[in-house]
Amino acid sequence: MSSNKYIRDFPILNQTMNGKPIVYLDNGATTQKPDSVVRAICGYYGGCNANPHRGAYELSVKATDIYESARAKVAKFINAEKPMEIIFTKNATESLNLVAYSYGLNNINVGDEIVLTILEHHSNLVPWQQVAKAKGAILKYIYLDQDGNVNDEEIDSKITEQTKIVALTQVSNVLGLVNDVKKVADKAHSVGAVVVVDGSQSVPHMKVDVKALNVDFFAFSGHKMLAPMGIGVLYGKEKLLEDMTPFLTGGDMIEYVEEQTTTFAELPSKFEAGTQNVGGAAGLSAAIDYIEKIGFDEIERIERELVDYALPRLRELPYIELYGCNSKKSNKTGIVTFNVKDVHPHDVATILDAEGVAIRAGHHCAQPLHRYLGINSTCRASFYLYNSTDDVDRLIEGLKKVRKVMHLDS
């Protein structure tokens, strides 16, 4: 697969960066959008825009239909029991904050434990720190084995009778390894805790079934899965969502408002205060259509091929250090994280930028993980379905220039 047939659907990738055809390898940060998604957003604003729910006229009904059918599509996509278990948010970060504030603050007490993994993105870490601080709870971390996988023994030892919440990512945005969420959920449930899963890096890349995983809450962002920025999802089990207090309050999420009191709307409106991102939901719906048309078997095959092609070529370069690339579990997604010896990731990214190759450099919003691994920051190349082995070649060619530009090798 030296080139890739899906790239046709992404005209944005048909441009140059610093005079070279762009190679976009920052899909972990956000993906590009196919034509069909851009058309769906334009189609909504060009032909169907109205405030859903509030207007008693045909155009508003159209907007409502678009919004609610997107919800139903998302529910089916991750196999939720009911569409009402799907709450639209602006991104995974908001989804996770919703759980932390509306569930965490009301169900955590002094001395209770919240268990996270050291892999977490700040979005699934800082909100829990806030809850722990506010309620006098204890924050505990599950650490990793040598390969960067969650240590199985730690799952058993850290989750105890005092644990009320276990929050973990399904796929690490730094190491790209898939966690055994089902196993953690089973353990959490055995002590009566709820499990909150960050699906930001899994949903775009693999089939997710929230029922089979038996998770209580599941969060992800549209923009990492071909949809526009500004639309995200929180899945929650109906019973849990029913018992929770609203996160934001105001318009659209109420039943009756008196001078002193308010009754709240039913699910899912209870958690969707104010005018929602209907255009974003239309885009997300089109993104799901696009992904389903290609299918996860194919998406996983493409990403695996790219990783299998990249790793030996990177290992050939004596100055490249790889992270999370030795897992024996064959649970790696399309994320390759590395450092160039004696060169800071920023400088690597700048040099690759000059070669037209876009990667991410830094701590990738996972400072505790980097500290745990004993590194300051890393470079990350993350693939998606439109990347090709040509892109990997361009990455490797760029990397070969890095040390020379830095005056380290002649």
Added chain:
Amino acid sequence: MILDDIYTELIAEHSRSPEHRHHIDNPTFTERGHNPSCGDEITLELKVADGKIADASFTGVGCAISQASTDMMIELLKGKSVEETQRLANLFLSMIKGDVTDEAELEDLEDAAALKNIANMPARVKCATLAWHTLNSAINGRKG
């Protein structure tokens, strides 16, 4: 983007073996600065006596540009009056904004003038200015 204009020998030299990366005794100011988005971190140590920068040093980790910029700044400021550091800081920041391009005017920045081309690289501006913003916070308090 011409990489050779940015990653010059001079900058490589300052970043690889920074002369001023160490601690000093009894600093008057110890100020931390970092770029949260990318992870450059420096701690600037300044000793001020009689209105002058009597001694200065730094520790930290980060990209070549942030580390070289810090080293070059310290090199430049040692022995200068605090007032003069403020003038040079303004000059450096104006250079990075692309407001001052006159070679003669930039001569006052000595080695630090080598970062002039960062003006064309918005993604790296913060790396170059980190040391100078940290200096400003040390001297003027947080608002700098």
